[in-house]
Amino acid sequence: MNINFKKTYRFAVKSALYITLFSTGLVGFLTYLFFKFSYQFCLIFAFSIAVFSFIVIQYRVERFIYKKVKKIYDDVALLESSTFMNQPITTDMATLTREVKKFATDKKLEIETLKVREEYRREFLGNVSHELKTPLFMVQGYLSTLLDGAMSDKTIRKKYLERAEKGVERLIYIVQDLDMISKLEIGELNLEITEFDIVKLIENVFDLLEMKASKKDILLMFDMKYNTPIMVVGDHEKIEQAVMNLVVNSIKYGKDQGSTEVSIEDLTAEKVIVRVTDNGDGIVKKNISRLFERFYRVDKSGARTEGGSGLGLAIVKHIIEAHDEKIFVDSTFGVGSEFSFTLQKVKTKKQKSK
Missing domain, CATH: 3.30.565.10 (Histidine kinase-like ATPase, C-terminal domain)
Incomplete structure (x- = not known):
C-alpha cells in the first residue's frame, strides 16, 4: 500500500500550549517567591518549553497513533476497497472515524447486493433447470418407450415421435429465447x-x-x-x-x-x-x-x-x-x-x- 501520510498538529499544539502555560506559571510563581522576577526569563522559558513539548508530543503521538492507524488501513486493504485506499492515511480521529464508517456502510451495501444477486442466480438456475428438464424427460420417455418395443406399432410410433418432436421444439424455443434475452441484456442485439x-x-x-x-x-x-x-x-x-x-x-x-x-x-x-x-x-x-x-x-x-x-x-x-x-x-x-x-x-x- 502506498503511504500518503496526512499529519495533524492540532493535538500537539494544544497539548504543548497547556504544558507551557502551566510550566511558565509555576516557574514564574516560584521565581517571584524565591528570586527576583524576570519577564525575559519567563518568555525564554515559555518558548523553550513550548517547542520541546510540541516536538516530544507530536513525535510520540504520531508514532503511537500512526502504528495503530496504519494497522487499520492495512487490514482494510485486504478487502480491496478502492475508494477507501485512495484516501491518505490520517491520524485525525474524527476524519478516520468518518472514513471507516463510510467504508463499513459501502461494504454492507455491497454485501447485501451480492446476496440479492446470489439469490437471483440460484432462482434463475433452478428455473432454467426446471424448464429444460420437463421437455427433456418427455422426449426421453417417448424415445425410451419406442426403443423398448413400441417401434413395431406404426400408430404408436408416429404418435410418440410427434410428441417427442413437440418436446424438442419447446427446447429449441427456450434456448432461442434465452439467447435473445442474453443478447438484449448485454447490448449485442442490434436494432434495425x-x-x-x-x-x-x-x-x-x-x-x-x-x-x-x-x-x-x-x-x-x-x-x-x-x-x-x-x-x-x-x-x-x-x-x-x-x-x-x-x-x-x-x-x-x-x-x-x-x-x-x-x-x-x-x-x-x-x-x-x-x-x-x-x-x-x-x-x-x-x-x-x-x-x-x-x-x-x-x-x-x-x-x-x-x-x-x-x-x-x-x-x-x-x-x-x-x-x-x-x-x-x-x-x-x-x-x-x-x-x-x-x-x-x-x-x-x-x-x-x-
Whole structure:
C-alpha cells in the first residue's frame, strides 16, 4: 500500500500550549517567591518549553497513533476497497472515524447486493433447470418407450415421435429465447430502425395467433376501426415479437370465450401508446412488480401446461427498453390486465421543417 501520510498538529499544539502555560506559571510563581522576577526569563522559558513539548508530543503521538492507524488501513486493504485506499492515511480521529464508517456502510451495501444477486442466480438456475428438464424427460420417455418395443406399432410410433418432436421444439424455443434475452441484456442485439405502420403490424399478429385464440374461443380485436396508417419508428421485427408475446400472454391467461383488445392512442405529439387489454383473471398486486423477471410465473402450476419458455414478458421489457421507450402494467385481480408501451411516431413534414 502506498503511504500518503496526512499529519495533524492540532493535538500537539494544544497539548504543548497547556504544558507551557502551566510550566511558565509555576516557574514564574516560584521565581517571584524565591528570586527576583524576570519577564525575559519567563518568555525564554515559555518558548523553550513550548517547542520541546510540541516536538516530544507530536513525535510520540504520531508514532503511537500512526502504528495503530496504519494497522487499520492495512487490514482494510485486504478487502480491496478502492475508494477507501485512495484516501491518505490520517491520524485525525474524527476524519478516520468518518472514513471507516463510510467504508463499513459501502461494504454492507455491497454485501447485501451480492446476496440479492446470489439469490437471483440460484432462482434463475433452478428455473432454467426446471424448464429444460420437463421437455427433456418427455422426449426421453417417448424415445425410451419406442426403443423398448413400441417401434413395431406404426400408430404408436408416429404418435410418440410427434410428441417427442413437440418436446424438442419447446427446447429449441427456450434456448432461442434465452439467447435473445442474453443478447438484449448485454447490448449485442442490434436494432434495425425503420418506419412502419403499427396498425398493419398488429393485424399481422392477429392473423398469426388466430388459431391459438380460437382454441379458447378468445376474440382478438381492435378497440376501434383504424382507417389510416399510424406510422412509428422502431425495429419492425422486434416490435412485432413484443406485441406477439403480449397477445400470447393474454390468450394464455385469458378466460375462455373472453377477448383481447388492442388500442393505439396518441400519448404526446411525438409518442403513441399501444395497449393490450384482456378480461382474464388479472394479477394480484404483490406479483405485478415481478412480472418481467425471467421465468417468473404468477400461476406456478397451470402456466406450464400452456407451454412457453417463461421468458416472454422479460423479452418484451428488454425490447421496449432497447428502443428507449417505457412499458406499463395495470391489472385488477378477477377483472383483467392491461400491458402498454410507448413508441416514437414518425415525424411529419411540418415537424421535420421545425
